[in-house]
Amino acid sequence: MAQRMKIKDIGGEFELIERINRGIKLFSKDVIFGIGDDAAVLKHDKKDYMLLTTDMLVENDHFSLKFSTPMQIGMKAVEQNVSDIAAMGGIPKFAVISLALPHDIDIGFVDGLYKGINKKAKEYEISIVGGNITHSREIVINIALIGLVEKKFLALRSGAEIGDLIFCSGDVGKSTAGLELLRHNLKGKSIKPHLEPKSRLDLARKLVKIGINSMIDVSDGVASEVNHICEQSKVGAVIYADKILISKNTIIDSKKLKKDAVDFALYGGEDFELVFTANKNKLKQLIKFDVSVIGEIVNKKNGIKLIKNNKKIKIESGFDHFIRIKV
DSSP states (O other): OOOOOGGGTTTTTTHHHHHHHOOOOOOTTTEEEOOTTTSEEEEOSSSEEEEEEEEEEETTTTHHHHHOOOHHHHHHHHHHHHHHHEEEEEEEEEEEEEEEEOOOHHHHHHHHHHOOOOOHHHHOOOOEEEEEEEEOOOOOEEEEEEEEEEEGGOOOGGOTTOOOOOESOOOSHHHHHHHHHHHOOOTTTTTTHHSSSSOHHHHHHHHHHHHSSSSESSOHHHHHHHHHHHHHHHHHEEEEEEGOOOOHHHHHHHHTTTOOHHHHHOOOOOOEEEEEEEGGGGHHHHTSSHHHHHHHEEGGOOOOOEEETTTEEEEOOOOOOOOOOOO
């Protein structure tokens, strides 16, 4: 009898997505871009494309009731979807929300969850137009979000060009540092960014109006996001570890954990910052914002390399839902 193959045996989450994608057929000419980016891109009208994304939070995987309040969980569920729309250069518009809940859950949890969801829906002017509820052993929250983006401002992972500078917004590594503090029963300022992350929607809109070549949100770590851009754009990259912006709080908290904050930034996730590439002639305009240059796009034959402590290292992938990266 042949041994059964498991997800980890084929390489993990992203190989699984590729395996699924090979069997997918598109039956509509209205699909501009399907699987492979932060959101699907669909025809809408002469001016705009429609964006469609979905994301899920699973209890004891993406959140724990030991650490998060119901309101924080609701806020995070919206923010991670808005971050996908932001990475495409768009604006969120409509959402449907599906819940899987244990039959004995306290109704106060649902009230608190929707307090967080409604707070973010109001902030981003998202209309919640439907959903579904069923039962399960653990809590699952899934949001599908529709957005719009002007055709001229659409940002994809596939537009990076050789010679582009690689940028990262804000500071990274804080969410993973916060999660590890919680797991080790330690205190620190990185905990709040983990429990209450913020998308960079406003910044993303400014970036696409200046003109960038590719973009992705940092949901799985900087290393993973650079990999995705390179794969879709068929290019290579050089990343400079000492150029990645990490806050003092993240560095302090990482030391409490006896970990390297750079590894949290590269291989952690859920910072919801933006990694993007742009031509060097855009540099003066872009550095006016909360962004840093962290590398450069190179020829595909050079691969994806990380320069750390004056050593050139082949970059690893980031967070994988089926292969836990030890950081």
